[in-house]
Amino acid sequence: MKKIEFSKSFQVENRDADADEKTKYCTVEWSNSNHSELANLIQEKMAQKSNLNVLEIGVDRNAGDSSTKCFKSNLRHEDKYLGVDIADRSHIIEGNRINFVQTDAKDYQKVLEKLTGLNMLPIDILFIDGWHSLNQVLAELEYVQYMNDDGIIILHDTNGHPGPREVIRCIDKKEWDVRNHCPQENDYGLSSIRSR
Numbered sequence: 001m002k003k004i005e006f007s008k009s010f011q012v013e014n015r016d017a018d019a020d021e022k023t024k025y026c027t028v029e030w031s032n033s034n035h036s037e038l039a040n041l042i043q044e045k046m047a048q049k050s051n052l053n054v055l056e057i058g059v060d061r062n063a064g065d066s067s068t069k070c071f072k073s074n075l076r077h078e079d080k081y082l083g084v085d086i087a088d089r090s091h092i093i094e095g096n097r098i099n100f101v102q103t104d105a106k107d108y109q110k111v112l113e114k115l116t117g118l119n120m121l122p123i124d125i126l127f128i129d130g131w132h133s134l135n136q137v138l139a140e141l142e143y144v145q146y147m148n149d150d151g152i153i154i155l156h157d158t159n160g161h162p163g164p165r166e167v168i169r170c171i172d173k174k175e176w177d178v179r180n181h182c183p184q185e186n187d188y189g190l191s192s193i194r195s196r
């Protein structure tokens with residue numbers, strides 16, 4: 001997939017900060033609407049293609065519902081998933097289908113070696129929900145070059161956290177179709193990006 005370009009300048013005080021003021025209204029980390037909207041996007045991709053490759057950055061942090069659980073319950077046996085997290089989330093592993101690598105998402109060599117070994121390139125769905133600073137999210141968007149042209153990038157926390165919010169606000173909308181699936185103020189937000 002082509003490189004993401006931005007048509008506006010980023011407005012963040014600290015490019016390495018994860019959270020800001022706007023997140024104070026959000027009470028549920030992974031809402032029911034986040035779950036149903038992500039499930040819809042997964043179903044949409046599954047209707048287009050068999051053997052999907054999914055890369056998730058930031059994996060299953062809490063005991064309750066999560067994006068990871070949404071992927072695990074929706075993906076088919078032939079689809080492949082790789083989760084990347086700096087913390088140990090190896091409890092998610094399921095046979096050859098659901099895989100995990102413990103590392104910083106910026107360790108491209110380690111993540112790409114794992115994706116290659118699992119025969120998971122190119123990527124069809126890139127889900128970004130790790131450290132939410134602008135610098136980290138921009139670094140994670142480097143994986144876009146390893147995606148199919150018709151792949152979909154999905155970001156959680158696009159309503160408040162600085163990195164996801166600024167990426168969605170500033171991305172060049174002439175080149176990219178950007179949709180906020182959960183715009184309500186008390187939700188952390190879930191947005192998708194597709195190449196036009």
Ligand SMILES: C[S@@+](CC[C@H](N)C(=O)[O-])C[C@H]1O[C@@H](n2cnc3c(N)ncnc32)[C@H](O)[C@@H]1O
Pocket residue numbers: 030057058059060061062065066067068084085086087103104105106129130131136
């Ligand atoms: C908000 S949680 C979301 C996890 C998951 N998507 C969910 O719904 O539970 C963010 C996760 O990102 C991980 N994380 C933070 N910085 C990271 C980095 N640099 N590389 C990879 N993972 C990171 C954290 O350990 C944490 O598990």
